[in-house]
Amino acid sequence: MASYVHRIEVHYTHDPRLQTRTGRYRSLGIPLRELHLVDVYTIATSGRDFSPEELSRIGAQLSNPIVQRYSVDRPTEADFDYAIEVGFLPGVTDNVGTTARQTIEDSFGFRFGEGEAVFSSQLYLVVGDLTPGSRERLVAALGNPLINRVHEKSREEYGEKGMEPVTPFVHLGDLQAAGAVDLDLFDAELARIGKEGILDPVTGERRGPLALDLAQLHAIQDYFRRLGRKPMDVELESLAQTWSEHCKHTIFASPMDDDVPRGLYKTCIQAATNTIRKDRGENDICVSVFTDNSGAIIFDDEHLVTCKVETHNSPSALDPFGGALTGIVGVNRDTIGFGLGAKPCINIYGFCTGDPDTEPPLFRARNRENPILPPRRIFEGAVSGVGVGGNCSGIPTPQGWCYFHDRYVGKPLVFAGTVGVMPRAHDGKLLHEKQALPGDLIVMVGGRVGKDGIHGATFSSEALDPESPVTAVQIGDPITQKKFSDVIVKEARDLDLYRSITDNGAGGLSCSVAEMARESGGCHVLLDRVPLKYPGMAPWEIWISESQERMTLAVPEEKIGAFMVLMRKRDVEATAIGTFTDTGRCVVKYNGETVMDIDLDFLHDGLPEKHLVTEPVTTAYPEPEFGCPDRLDDLLLAMLARKNICSKEFISTRYDHTVQGGHVLGPVQGSGRVQAAATLTKVVPDSTKGVGLSQGLFPTYSELDPYRMALAAIDAAVRGLIALGIPLDAIALLDNFCWCSSDEPGRLWQLKHAAFGCYDGAVGFGTPYISGKDSMFNDFSGFDADSNPVKVSVPPTLLITSIGVHPDVTAAVSMDAKFEGDLVYVVGETGEELGGSEYLAHLGVEGGTVPLLDIEAAKVRYGRMTGAIERGLVASAFPVTHGGLLVALAKVALAGEIGMDLAIPGGMRSDRYLFSESPGRLIVTVAPGDREAFEEVFGGDAHLLGHVGGTTLRVSAGEVLVEQPLAAMEAAYRAPFGGY
Template sequence: MIYRIEVMPAPGLPDRRGAALLKDIADLNLSGVNSARVVEVYWLKGNIDRAAAETIAREALTDPVTETFRIDEPGEKTTAGRAVLVAHNPGVTDPVEETILKAAADLGIALEAARTGRLYLLGGSFSRPTLDLVTNRLLLNPIVQHAVNEQSVIFGENPAYHFQLRQIDLPDGDAALCDVGKLFCLSPDEVRAAAEYYAKAGRKPTDVELETLAQSWSEHCVHKTFKARYDFDGQVIDNLLKTTIARATNQLDKDWCLSVFVDNSGVIDFDGENAVCFKVETHNHPSAVEPYGGAATGLGGVIRDVLGTGLAARPIFNTDVFCFGEPDMADEELPPGTLHPRRVFKGVRSGVADYGNRMGIPTVNGAVLFDNRYTGNPLVFCGTAGIMPAWAARPGRQSPGDLIVLMGGRTGRDGIHGVTFSSEELSDKSNEQSFSSVQIGNPIVEKRMTEAILKARDERLFTRITDVGGGGLSSAVGEMGESTGAKVYLDRVPLKYSGLSYAEIWISESQERMVLAVPPQNFDRLLEICRGEGVEATAIGEFTSDKKLKLYYDENLVCDLDMEFLHGGRPQLELRASYKAAAFPEPTFPCPARLDDDLLRLLSRWNTCAKEWVIRQYDHEVQGGSVLKPLVGHNSDGPGDAAVIRPVLDSGRGVIVACGINPAYSEIDTYRMAASAIDEAVRNTVAAGGSLGRLALLDNFCWGSVKDEQSLGALVRAAQACADLSLAYGTPFISGKDSLNNQFRVGDRVVSIPHTLLVSAIGIMPDAERAVTMDFKGEGNLIYLVGETKAELGGSAYYAAHGFIGNSAPAVAPAPAKASYQRLSAATARGLARACHDLSEGGLGVALAEMAFAGGLGARINLSRVPQPGDIIRDDYLLFSESNSRLLVEVAPADRADFELIMESSAFGLIGEVTSSPRLKVQGLNGSLVIDQPLTELKNAWQRPLKW
């Protein structure tokens, strides 16, 4: 028996989803649609009567205060015309299904299956093309959903799989080998290496063996571009990662770095008894074709990275950084085969927020950037930090005979070829080609799995753990078994549905799965813990001592690979890279007499404006340890520089996290772009009360082509900047991730993203109570500018607002900057800084406005007091330069002497004071006012663009 249940707002109550949909339709500039209703639809299948269906609807699916429901008997279909019923495609994970089945079981009702959908009812006078446009733009994504019609089958059956071993011919000749390479996403050199291996073995490879090589050797899993051998304008660089970022960390050799570049995340010491780990991942390509699912599983994946670090860490906070096309892009400018940036933005935001909120992890730090070159290829960075006992901080080591235990969600076709999909460029055909590459997450399963893993860790039931992410079991088991060997029985893997081949089971990237090495004597106790948490765990094989990867299906050997070849047989890439300095027209416009309009325009730019609409939809305080949250100030709506968390609630020690990113500078010089990102991340932590004492960095490179010599040269220079600044500041890199080939092809035209580097900083604060916010605190307090302002406006928001790029991207002078940061941290530790804020996009003008309206207090500023080399004679350059290593500091008059004594060897200037008048007044070099604006106007300009 099948019942369809519709749940809708109770009579007299507003339909908030309908109102939001109506607003989205208005954003498309469509006329005729004047009403919208949204109804949740559930299908229940089982040997139950109507009374049981009503019980489930009333007790599990409906809020009795705000909602009502109706039940249709079997056979009723969606009406045509103005109603659109959207459901998941066959084979796509429906995350709510398991929850419904569990809820029904708790009510004593046995269901066979459940599905969910959403019914949209549109009113008004509009055409069929309008309905189709609304449907395709707003109501469904064909990658994972479809509009239900008369032919739709809600509960379809998957055909059974009949085993047949598939062997692959590796014919002679480069052209034939290339054809095999295209089929399995292997390069010609990689196929040749495989052909040599199998020629020596005297046999043909199986399909699952080549799939294993493709996953393990993919850019996503092995980072082969960073490990390549470069000819960089005649200079030989053997392994870019090893000779730059990793080299710097090794030279610094910090004893508080407990585990770096060897595990799923980097680990630093917290307090001697506990350690903190941090990882930031990218999930760009899946988010381009399915924003909600791609972003949600990006966050779910990085949470599992933390769970799979050492012997498992408890997640304590999330971060996220997004790069999109501009939300107001005209429809006619949208490349074929892409989703509109506004839709991508909303989908990504929802996916990350829903996953993090449902996991009970606060989202505390991030950024959102816009550039239309991200339209076809958005960037989605998701980060998670965790805490663990110090004894669990380093990777475990399994022994031969330990069981290979698969824990968590079941395996399906979602995510197959995800890593190879993410390693290639996107095109206008990607939506058609990526149906199986998109994973669908279920945070409730991951939450239950997290609790089970942490309990098992505390009882020391497993010897090693890793997550099942890119490459699926292929990468997880393959990597874990490198030093020992592994034997896996693929027919023992729990499946979501029938019909999966042995190769699909092995490479599926279905979410919420972990692999553990468990001594046989501990397995029963592990199962007991898992049953208590409602988590599935299955022994699918064992680790061996023969250093071979052997896979079986129904006792048939389908894979027999030497671990040495799997992990050491990939041929190293040989790449040519070159660098040529960019040259852009220098701006020639005169300095305006008044800069009010320029400041208002900068505050309203997409990259500078308030991101409150995004931030408010995350939980910042769950777990109860948040000290500094993303929004601060007297109305809690000012842009904080960093977040501070107390992960151990009975301790005063804190973890501080911040980030730095500005791809606009990469137009001019990626060395300066990378150095600026590091400096921004560092000064954000200093602004919030942190220090360089125990501060670590993470890198996330997102690049376009890795075939173009200039693009690779830009990558080399950025990596070199990371090494130089890391050594100069004494801040080691502990983890990183790259995502390459971020470009979108439409026919013969290729649009590449700007070269983008995200740098995240994580540090330890001995006393979290010393944290500082950026909002002005008191009338009469003094305003200092620390750091020197130079005519560095290349790539700046100010130049961009006037239609220029320029050539003078901000540089970093690390020695004086480091000294200033150390002195300012000392002043903060003594409580001398009442407020502090870093200068970044928009320079001094934007930072002053933000501090003022965040505190509800005005300021009076004199630009003639700004520390500078003496060659800047323009007020706009002083006000909007984006020179690095600068901060604004508010100091009480009584603390002036102490503050100036601490800072006396650094460049700093007393540039003004805080006023009770709610206005920002800035006096130019000639003594006249160049800005005189009420805070309300400044704040409105800043909040208006994303006040959705």
């Protein structure tokens, strides 16, 4: 316990953000007049105290004398009505506190010991007479009860003494030993262990879900019966992690019905890649697929690029900032952990949330207790988390999207992806290959281990319910990660100091070490060597903790000295925690006692096979009946203002998309700054090549026709890159399935058909999958305001991400219309396909035909487009997706800040033609001088609509259908998120 506690408060004399901050909380309906912010540092030491002079020195270092003032052990003086202090709960990552501690250590030349720390907190001084209700709303908006402590005082209570210093140290009881668990139980009790966890002998409480089903528990029971002993808790927890849906992807791996005996992954995803690679022969672009932390394709003769897209959904529902931050820095580690370590060079993102203008009354418990976070809070938190992660790590984040739907209110989806770059070889050694050998030391690098994220992997395989453990919430520490990322990827790798590396993600050490142990054939771990954030953790907790910012490496014994010296020099904590072996066993010891000793084969392959059965869901829906207005002006403006179509530029400018110096085509394009469908980034400075990224998803198609949905997602992702000028044969794909209720036969049928679509789409285009991920239970189970049970499931969501290598970025094409007089074409055919469209969603009409991709025609068209762009015949290109042709035309015009005069063909009802989401189409503008050459390339597939010019978008079909000034369209396009 700290004996000396001092509190330093720092505030701006004239806070430049005061207006923005105040405005933000006023916009949430809290009628405060001003919201001031004071940064608080609480310094707690036991070994030594600081003199007043020393504390002043610290205050000076924690503040800027030009614009800030600090006070030591004395409250900030100000005029206000309420004081609200928000700090962290014990054990929550406190990055600012850590940096302050390091500054003090550096300045005074001593190290804080156990039980000593600096804690940061924010003191909000509220000016304004708030009702108790408004105050409550403000407190709820400022802090999150899962991670924050909040203290409130009125002006009178604050008085001359201010706020109390608080030191949220973690206090744990006595050291817990490992214990044996009796599995000789009746099935009901056994099932309870799977569902609720092991009964803790000390607390008498369940330790949290193992998410093991009865069949799996029986397999474990049998295994330990054969061994003739009871399993230790460490072993059970470890098996639960390794066998979790999150790690083993049982739903994608299991046989399904009679027609998918090898499971969906092997039959649809892996088979597509295998088929394509075989067909391509020597022209295969894949280097490493599915087996490593990321997938990789050839960039050029010297380099390869990697990509991985992850989801971090459940944690983001509880703490959107921390969840999204952890998501993005986590997937960065899938890059650092690819091969012998790739350098993260591009981040991508995607957010599915409820409509941020709604506040659905949903609760995790009865009696209106434990409410869900409102969609806006989740959306803004996730936006902020991905931004901080990328910005602090120096990784550009150009590409991403947001998608809003009421069914994401209980469980948002947060997608985070990273592209990496690495030389293909160094000193003759292929860098994408790695192998731990027997005798290599197991070294953990990066942050320390705490209780954070315990049961994280199993937790995300279970639907969110009131008993979700709070330890599932964690906050990333990008700087700790940046430090080891730099030293590993930029130094240690090329010094050949280690033989293998992987990241500590879901399951922590239990998964990373056991996974690497397959390379050597076994492992021997000394758990008591693992450095902890605080004492008192049980062995099973240390083994499965998901504390962030850690990698596991295999370091040959003769290199451990050099490795450790380098890590120390870079201020990176590294600890040898055991040895890789070839015993075929995973052995874990704690204080001399064996707490785990099981066959590696059983750990990885002992999982009993499931056979999944599906049940068809209808995909034939009647065409809905609705009228078509004579003029479509209002519809166009309404469509541009739909949240899935409008500008989210506030995200693009908040995310650094220029760091590393490779910006070519960014998130917004043209002088009119419209969000693009694809981005292009140089990742090797002296190469003319670049990496294109695009994404596609159509969750509203899923319930109507999951097969067509998958084709549409693949096509949109591919087409985004085609529009930049990237050839089809230089494109690879990643799949992310975020399904719901995947124990229901209907949902599994939809999954199967989406997977069939994935096979047909990828093989049709010849674009292989290189990596993928699934998250199968995105369901929220809770209660409405009247305590009635409610289940909200996400619409079955498939994200397809495309990565492609542009052969010459100087030939690339942006989306904006360029010059007056240029011709406007739509390339590709428009069908009456409105099912699942943004148009029908706007009208509130259901049913309809989901667009069907004609993949053969599209393939021919895309090849022609590549040729036309290569020849310089294309002034701009933009894919038609959500919202259809008219929305796409408006975006191209807005981006170029120039109008268009267009005529559409007859033969189809004008609204259907203009809002149909038929895939495979691109809007292209062409210089008049290139007309003949362009039309010769495309023939009848290119439909001339008119020309660029003026300041209005005018569309007619005999009569004028739309005539809107650019200014009106821009206002609509920017309205929904204008206040963000």
